[in-house]
Every structure is written in structure tokens, then in C-alpha cells.
Amino acid sequence: MIYLDHAAATPISKKVLKKMEPYFLHDFFNPSAAYMPAKKVNAKYEAAKASIAHTIGAKSSDLIITAGATEANNLAFTAIKKPQGAKKVLYLETEHDSVRQIAQKYGGEKIKVHSSGIIDLNDLKNKITDETELISIALVNNEIGTIQPLAEVSAIIRDVKIQRLKKGIKTKLLLHSDASQALNLIDINVARLGIDLLTMNSAKVYGPKGVGALYVSHDAKLNPIILGGGQENGLRSGTENVPGVIGFAEALEEAKKHLASNRKKYATWKKVLLKELHDYELINKKHTLDNFIVICYNRIDAERLIFLLEEKDVYVSTGAACAASKGVRSHVLKAIGLSDTQIAGSLRITLGETNDESQIKKAAKIINEVVEKERERIKNAG
Amino acid sequence: MPAKTHPSKNPKTVFVGMSGGVDSSVSAMLLKNQGYKVVGIYMKNWSEDLPGMKCPWAEDLADAKRVAVKLGIDFEVWDFEKEYKKRVVDYMLNEFKAGNTPNPDIMCNQEIKFKLFYEKAMSAGADYIATGHYARIKTISNHPALLRGIDEKKDQTYFLYRISEESLAHTIFPIGEMTKPEVKKLAEENGLHNAYKKESMGVCFIGEVGIKDFLKEYIDINPGEIREIESNNILGYHEGVIFYTIGQRHGLYLNGEKGKINDGMPYYVVKKDIKNNIIYVSKNLNHEAIWTKTLELKDILLRSSKLILNPAKNYPVMVRLRHLAPLVPATINGKFLTFKEEIKRPAPGQSAVLYEDEECLGGGIIC
Numbered sequence: 001m002i003y004l005d006h007a008a009a010t011p012i013s014k015k016v017l018k019k020m021e022p023y024f025l026h027d028f029f030n031p032s033a034a035y036m037p038a039k040k041v042n043a044k045y046e047a048a049k050a051s052i053a054h055t056i057g058a059k060s061s062d063l064i065i066t067a068g069a070t071e072a073n074n075l076a077f078t079a080i081k082k083p084q085g086a087k088k089v090l091y092l093e094t095e096h097d098s099v100r101q102i103a104q105k106y107g108g109e110k111i112k113v114h115s116s117g118i119i120d121l122n123d124l125k126n127k128i129t130d131e132t133e134l135i136s137i138a139l140v141n142n143e144i145g146t147i148q149p150l151a152e153v154s155a156i157i158r159d160v161k162i163q164r165l166k167k168g169i170k171t172k173l174l175l176h177s178d179a180s181q182a183l184n185l186i187d188i189n190v191a192r193l194g195i196d197l198l199t200m201n202s203a204k205v206y207g208p209k210g211v212g213a214l215y216v217s218h219d220a221k222l223n224p225i226i227l228g229g230g231q232e233n234g235l236r237s238g239t240e241n242v243p244g245v246i247g248f249a250e251a252l253e254e255a256k257k258h259l260a261s262n263r264k265k266y267a268t269w270k271k272v273l274l275k276e277l278h279d280y281e282l283i284n285k286k287h288t289l290d291n292f293i294v295i296c297y298n299r300i301d302a303e304r305l306i307f308l309l310e311e312k313d314v315y316v317s318t319g320a321a322c323a324a325s326k327g328v329r330s331h332v333l334k335a336i337g338l339s340d341t342q343i344a345g346s347l348r349i350t351l352g353e354t355n356d357e358s359q360i361k362k363a364a365k366i367i368n369e370v371v372e373k374e375r376e377r378i379k380n381a382g
Numbered sequence: 383m384p385a386k387t388h389p390s391k392n393p394k395t396v397f398v399g400m401s402g403g404v405d406s407s408v409s410a411m412l413l414k415n416q417g418y419k420v421v422g423i424y425m426k427n428w429s430e431d432l433p434g435m436k437c438p439w440a441e442d443l444a445d446a447k448r449v450a451v452k453l454g455i456d457f458e459v460w461d462f463e464k465e466y467k468k469r470v471v472d473y474m475l476n477e478f479k480a481g482n483t484p485n486p487d488i489m490c491n492q493e494i495k496f497k498l499f500y501e502k503a504m505s506a507g508a509d510y511i512a513t514g515h516y517a518r519i520k521t522i523s524n525h526p527a528l529l530r531g532i533d534e535k536k537d538q539t540y541f542l543y544r545i546s547e548e549s550l551a552h553t554i555f556p557i558g559e560m561t562k563p564e565v566k567k568l569a570e571e572n573g574l575h576n577a578y579k580k581e582s583m584g585v586c587f588i589g590e591v592g593i594k595d596f597l598k599e600y601i602d603i604n605p606g607e608i609r610e611i612e613s614n615n616i617l618g619y620h621e622g623v624i625f626y627t628i629g630q631r632h633g634l635y636l637n638g639e640k641g642k643i644n645d646g647m648p649y650y651v652v653k654k655d656i657k658n659n660i661i662y663v664s665k666n667l668n669h670e671a672i673w674t675k676t677l678e679l680k681d682i683l684l685r686s687s688k689l690i691l692n693p694a695k696n697y698p699v700m701v702r703l704r705h706l707a708p709l710v711p712a713t714i715n716g717k718f719l720t721f722k723e724e725i726k727r728p729a730p731g732q733s734a735v736l737y738e739d740e741e742c743l744g745g746g747i748i749c
Contacts, residue, residue, distance in 0.1 A: 307451035
């Protein structure tokens, strides 16, 4: 099997699994219970949480553990006071659905991107009003891997904040960023980047699924979506997912160790892949993580390629998590100005830890063959 | 079935309706193996989600496409949503509002699959269309006769009795000679992933949410009384006459005890008074509203020359009153069916489909 869809899901390492195991089998206690074994589990949980927080330069008490990134994104938007009424939210038009849907519910306005996928900072400046409370921009786009210049965004936000204070406007302005795709390849420091709310996701960084976190700065005041026993500072009730958090922390620790070497590795593989492939157009040319490669085959239906490649045991996707099973065209590829036929012909390849260089070469060969065959079929049909 | 062709000599073109299910997938495969030039078409008839129910159209489409790719055939999506809403859903809603119980699958075949799809396929260069229905076609004195599928447990002619003769003359039912287990086995042997797919129940949204929930999306509930027909006593209340069917005994709210009063015997709906929004029920299983020996039909469609040439009196037929219900003997005389023995009265709006041996002679809508 050659798996080239690491932006969709990643396997957990044996080491991570091993770290998690005791918390399923022996140390299964509810961290809130009063007796010593449970207290020990609680201590391990807090330590893991602290370790997760440290990877982004934060403290344990700044983190709210959630059941994944979607929940964290939804929770971030509760920072908006009185959600109804004036437009208080700005979000990048290429955001993941879990941001778009909730942003639209709050009457959010879209910020445009350039054809490179990079945020149009002028559009951002023009759209910020005195009412704007939250701006949501993913650090790395989940379809094309574009890395957004968040430091520049927060510089703009800082200027707006100064202007507001000058004018005596009390409204807060927060920056939220979904960093799901970035945690294992970009060194993130929330303070340095000026981020108030940061979404983290275990499932994309070789940790267990169903675990995520939201970093919350002291400027942001949230309203819980899930009420109950008051866990996570009362902001996310429900018994703690101890093995999940232990696994997440371990996965991040491993990722941190190999951050630089992994980036170098993916850059090399990307070069190899792009050299070996034939007759394609590279869609995400600039400012992207090297493990995201989006290529377009003119006049070919990429969804057909997915199924044809599956038969050769090669697994890729189209723009979104799989446009084929959602029935919609990728809003990201549309936002960067691709035509409908270009979108239909676009394949997303995301490299990762299950790969090696020989696999990349083999995959390129198989993709070339499949595309060639598909072109032949179209020629004969037409 | 039309003569088989050979790949080398100008193969005939067949457009296959592919739903993503195992039946239409195997149909497409069989045609391909028989040497036809096959084009797979996914008919997008409905895509709207309903509260608590996600319409699976996009997954079905992906399933169909996956099979098309595996077979190496062309594949297209044809959007019939507007027409389906107009010709099937609106018809259905209007019938319900009139107090009838229509069958949307019959209407879908008549108006969409064997009309719109057929016409579009023909103008796109098809020689034939094909679907994964369990039914057969035999040419009898130059007319295409509709025969029941070999698998009596799956026969779908009940849903097909209203399709036009012209479309039937250009239709292939590739799996009509097979049983469902054979179809599934063939799918498994050929690596068609949807061999294991859950079977869809008629129109997707109705199968999943139930017709009553679907109707409630479009028609407001309208509470009214439930009265016992014999005593005229009020026994309980209902959500609107149109949501109930004659003969129904579930979902009645009778003074706190669902469908049961005192002796525990169930009440049945025996009469619907649309005008006054009253439902009449009875415990008497022998009530005349439940049992009958005759039925009057409307919108009769006769597809066999046997009946058309014999408008004479009392032609003996076998009748099916629901999909896969047992065949019961009767005679047809103009628009009246007379049964040999009393039958449980079907709801008005349902179809009575007529057979002689394995041939579907046509049918009509019950008044």
C-alpha cells in the first residue's frame, strides 16, 4: 500500500500506542475521583496537557482539551459576545468547513485570498470594523497546504487595537487560528504569533483520533458548549480522555524532535515526485508545506483517478476530504481562481511518515500509467 | 432481450441507470461483458437533507462512479431534481392531501426513469437503456411484454407496470433472469464493493425517515378527533387525517393507551373524513371498510394485447395489491376488479397490478 493522504488521517506510532495502553487497561480511573490511584492518573493527565501546551509556548491552564479540532473550532467562536446582529466575524474564504459553518452562523464575512492561496492583507484591513471581534485564519490550509503569514496579520490587529483604545472603543479583537495541519511541521509560539485562540488536532500529527485542544489566551472569554461536571475549567465538561491526551502529548513530542528533518525530507520527496510525474500542472506553487502537493490533470476527472489508483493500492484524494462523497466542488480551489475543469482534474497528494523515497517513485510511476490509460479511454470514447 | 453484440462489430450503446447499489452495478457489468458500449448514468433525483436524516445521494453517487471506473465505462450525472420534485414529490404530496396513499416509486419509474432518462439517453445516442430492476422483457407478437423477474422474492414489476411500451421496447433488464443471491455473489466475485451495501428502500428519503415524517416537512400537522365508528364516541386524537391510512392500527393516540382500549384489542382506521378532519376507527376486524370483494380502478393502463383485445367481461387475472404481496385471483370487467375471496381493502391511491402467468398485463390506481 502507498498511502498519500496524510492530511486526512495519520496512523499512530507504536511508541504512542504503548504509552496509551496502560490507561485503557490498568490506570483507567476517573481523574476526578478522590482516591490515590485516580489522583495519580490525574497527575499524568495534567502533565500530558502541560507537555501539549509547551509545544506551542503556552501553559497547561491555557488549554481546553476537546474531542477533536471541529469541536475546538466551534468552541473558539463562543468568544464572541452576543453573537447575533452586526458582523463580528471575519474568516478566510479557504477555511475548513468546521470554521466556515460556524463563522457563517455568526454572520461572518469572508476575507479573500490571492491566487497563491495567501491571505489578501488589504482585504483584511478593509473589512475590519469597530464591531469586528474575531478573525479566523488557519495557519496551514487543509487542502493546499498554504502557510498563512499570521505574524503580519497580528501586526495589523495590533494596530487596530491601538486605534480602538485611542477612540475609547472597548470591543476586543481576537485572532483564532486552526493549526491542525501544522503542529508537526511548524514551530508554533502563540505569543510570538499573536494568536488568542489556537486549534490543535491530534489526529493529523500521528496521535489518536478524537482528541484536540483549544489554546485560549487571557483576553478571550469563552462560553462552554458542553455543560456537566465542570472539567477543563468548566469550559468542556465530560470525563477526561486520559489515554487520548497521553497519546496526543507523546505524538507531539515525537513530532517536535523531527520537525526540521521532516520538513527537509518532505521537500526532497516533493522534488522527486514532481520530477517523476508527467503532464501535470502544479497548483500550490508557493508558501506551502512541502508535504502538500496539489496537481491538476487537464481534462481528466480526478475522482476517477482516485478509484483507479485505489485498484493499484495507491491512496490519494481530491481537493477536499473527498469531494466525491460530499458532492460539492472544493471551495478552496475555487477561491484561488481555478476553473471548474481545473478543480475536477485536481488531485491532492499529502506525504507523510508511512512513505519513503522508493514509494514516492513507485507512486509517480503508477499515477503516470493510470493517467495515461484514462487519457486513452477519453480519446477512444470521444 | 435484444440480440447480443460483439465488441468488434459496431457495438450497440446502452445507457445504464446506476444508483450505486449492487443491482445496477452488476447490470452494468453484465452489459459490458456482453460486448455493449456501456455508459453509466447517475440520476440525481433528490439531494435535500431532512432533519435527523442525511440524504445519502453523494455517497451513492461515489459508489456508482467507483463501479463505473472499475468497469472502465463512461459515467455521467444527470440532474433530474427539478423534474422529480414536480412530477413525483408534488404529485405525492397532492395525493396525500386528497386523502390518498400514492406510490412514489411507480411514479418515479413512469415519469423519470422510463421517460426523462429514456428520452435523454436516446437523444444522447443510446440504442437501449438498462436498469437493475428484477423484471424481464419478452417480445410477444411484436410487442414487448413485461414479465416478472425469476426471483419471486425480488420481482419489481409492481413498480414498473405504468412504464411506456416505447421505452420498454428499448430497455434491457440484465438481472431479470437472476436471483438476488446470484447477483450478490457475482458482485463479490468481481470485486464490486457494493455487494455489501445496505439495500436502499425505494426512494431514499422515504425509506429512511418514513413517509409520515417526510410529509410533516411539507404539510403542517392538523390535530383532530378519533371516533369509534359504531358509537361515534371520541376515543382520542390524531395529527391530521392525511397522515393515516385505512387499515392502520399503529400510531393512534387513543386516550393515553396507544391503539388499545380496555380489552387490549387493537383499533383499526376504517374511515377518513378529510373535510371534518375526523378519523374513524373500529375494533371490528370484519368491518366492511376493511374487507371487500370488489375494487374500482382509475387511470387504468393495459399493457398486454390479451386484455386490450379482450375488453370482454370478466377476464381472469391474478392481482398484486402491494409490492411482493401474494398474487390473488380475480376477474376484471371494465374498471372493476372482482376477487374470488374477500381481500383486505387497500388504501386508495395504491395500485392494483394484474398478471396472467408470469406476464404483467397492466393495472390501475385504486379508487
